[in-house]
Amino acid sequence: MSATLKYLVVSALLAVLLLKSSAVAQPAPIESMSLEVGRPFPIILLPRMNDGLPDTIVNYRGQKIIMHIFASW
Amino acid sequence: MWYERNKSLEAEGKVKTLGLIQEQHPDRCRLFMQWKQMDFPILVDSLNLLDVTVVPMMVLIDEAGVVQAIRPDEKGLAEFVAAPPAAVPLVPPPSGARNVFDMANRLILFGQPDGLDRAISMYEQQCTDVSEDSRAHFRLGVSYRRRFDNPETRRTGDFAKSIEHWERALALNPNQYIWRRRIQQYGPRLDKPYPFYDWVSEAQRDIKARGEEPVPLAVALSGSEVAMPERGGGDAGEASKEAPIEPDPAGRIDHDQDSLFSIESVVVHATAKGNRVARVHVLLTPSGEAGAKWNDEAGPSVVWIDPPQGWRVDQRLLALVPPAGGSFTEPRSVEFEVRPIAPSEESGKAESNDSPVIRGYALYHVCHGADGVCRYLRQDYQVRVQSAK
Numbered sequence: 001m002s003a004t005l006k007y008l009v010v011s012a013l014l015a016v017l018l019l020k021s022s023a024v025a026q027p028a029p030i031e032s033m034s035l036e037v038g039r040p041f042p043i044i045l046l047p048r049m050n051d052g053l054p055d056t057i058v059n060y061r062g063q064k065i066i067m068h069i070f071a072s073w
Numbered sequence: 074m075w076y077e078r079n080k081s082l083e084a085e086g087k088v089k090t091l092g093l094i095q096e097q098h099p100d101r102c103r104l105f106m107q108w109k110q111m112d113f114p115i116l117v118d119s120l121n122l123l124d125v126t127v128v129p130m131m132v133l134i135d136e137a138g139v140v141q142a143i144r145p146d147e148k149g150l151a152e153f154v155a156a157p158p159a160a161v162p163l164v165p166p167p168s169g170a171r172n173v174f175d176m177a178n179r180l181i182l183f184g185q186p187d188g189l190d191r192a193i194s195m196y197e198q199q200c201t202d203v204s205e206d207s208r209a210h211f212r213l214g215v216s217y218r219r220r221f222d223n224p225e226t227r228r229t230g231d232f233a234k235s236i237e238h239w240e241r242a243l244a245l246n247p248n249q250y251i252w253r254r255r256i257q258q259y260g261p262r263l264d265k266p267y268p269f270y271d272w273v274s275e276a277q278r279d280i281k282a283r284g285e286e287p288v289p290l291a292v293a294l295s296g297s298e299v300a301m302p303e304r305g306g307g308d309a310g311e312a313s314k315e316a317p318i319e320p321d322p323a324g325r326i327d328h329d330q331d332s333l334f335s336i337e338s339v340v341v342h343a344t345a346k347g348n349r350v351a352r353v354h355v356l357l358t359p360s361g362e363a364g365a366k367w368n369d370e371a372g373p374s375v376v377w378i379d380p381p382q383g384w385r386v387d388q389r390l391l392a393l394v395p396p397a398g399g400s401f402t403e404p405r406s407v408e409f410e411v412r413p414i415a416p417s418e419e420s421g422k423a424e425s426n427d428s429p430v431i432r433g434y435a436l437y438h439v440c441h442g443a444d445g446v447c448r449y450l451r452q453d454y455q456v457r458v459q460s461a462k
Binding site: 027028029030032033034035036037038039040041042043044045046047048049050052054055057058060061062063064065066067068069070071072073 | 075079082087088089090091092093094095096099101102103104105106114115116117118122123124125128129130131132133134135136137138139140141142143150153154156158161174178179182183199202203205206207208209254258267269270272
């Protein structure tokens with residue numbers, strides 16, 4: 001491989017790497033935490049309706065849970 | 074009823090019932106639970122962190138915290154209840170990526186008012202950096218509305234910004250039912266699937282009749298939240314059939330030169346494409362700096378509405394009704410709907426532009442200052458009703 005060709009290949013690789021790293025640095029949309037069968041229910045702290053204190057599904061481990069997702073409207 | 078069935082399963086030690094709601098104002102659900110005499114723990118996910126797209130929905134979660142079924146049928150529920158217990162790991166399983174917004178979410182859900190400002194800044198930045206991040210727009214809308222609902226923290230434009238970001242979120246993801254409902258809650262009747270909180274007064278009455286004190290609502294219901302849906306398109310709805318008399322056609326009432334009241338408007342468009350009806354909220358806030366207060370003893374304060382040619386409103390004169398137990402310094406609002414005049418309704422007035430400007434004015438009785446000077450004043454406003462994207 002000639003020196004010029006080597007230079008071009010290395011430059012191209014560097015350019016790709018640079019593009020990739022800049023892509024990683026880009027702000028990204030917020031990821032989904034959606035519910036899926038077979039996957040753990042997301043562990044997030046949410047306020048309890050009656051007292052506003054933080055609660056999480058972890059506090060109910062060891063029990064079978066029937067969760068009703070609903071609205072009063 | 075599912076609740077009775079769950080209760081008996083719970084009494085047998087077979088299951089635990091949990092609730093999850095996405096409502097902006099959870100105290101309304103508390104009232105609902107009190108009314109229906111239901112009692113189980115409910116988690117509040119106003120930001121919809123769990124990306125729920127439809128309600129109601131039942132989710133079955135095993136002893137290890139793993140989702141075993143979503144919207145199961147009767148057979149699936151029975152199998153879940155009868156299944157041997159899942160092994161509970163010592164450490165909870167990982168459940169998805171944490172992200173930089175955990176802090177913002179906690180500030181919104183649990184923080185002090187200044188924390189809400191910080192969270193709004195973080196989500197504003199995200200919406201600038203990733204303009205098509207629909208989740209960020211929705212959550213920012215929730216945050217603005219939360220700040221608006223607290224008289225200590227609200228700033229001019231908060232409600233308008235919440236609607237703007239909710240509409241943007243829905244435009245980016247039109248299949249998000251929860252987001253659509255959040256806009257429809259404040260939107261025009263033609264776009265409503267049902268009245269959202271019309272049950273509240275009946276619930277309060279029933280609860281009092283039982284000798285209990287109803288759960289107080291932190292935020293009063295707005296007109297749009299109790300309005301009945303409009304079917305068939307284009308009736309006058311709540312409007313009076315008699316043409317109202319304009320209260321100050323010649324502009325003779327003194328203008329509020331000292332800005333004793335501020336006026337802001339919020340336009341909520343229909344979420345359905347091609348539906349050009351919009352609901353307009355006009356809010357008047359007494360200036361704390363000027364020590365301004367509503368003077369209800371002197372008579373009703375009102376808002377007059379002048380729709381542009383080719384458009385009509387369901388009511389042109391609306392009273393700014395004092396809330397029960399108000400402090401005379403609280404913001405008050407009126408709501409009305411604006412729609413293009415159909416070609417058959419009035420010949421020659423059917424050409425409606427896409428961005429009508431509604432003009433009008435508020436007339437209010439106000440007392441202000443250390444010596445409590447009371448006056449009757451006018452303030453003009455205009456609202457541009459841009460068509461929904």
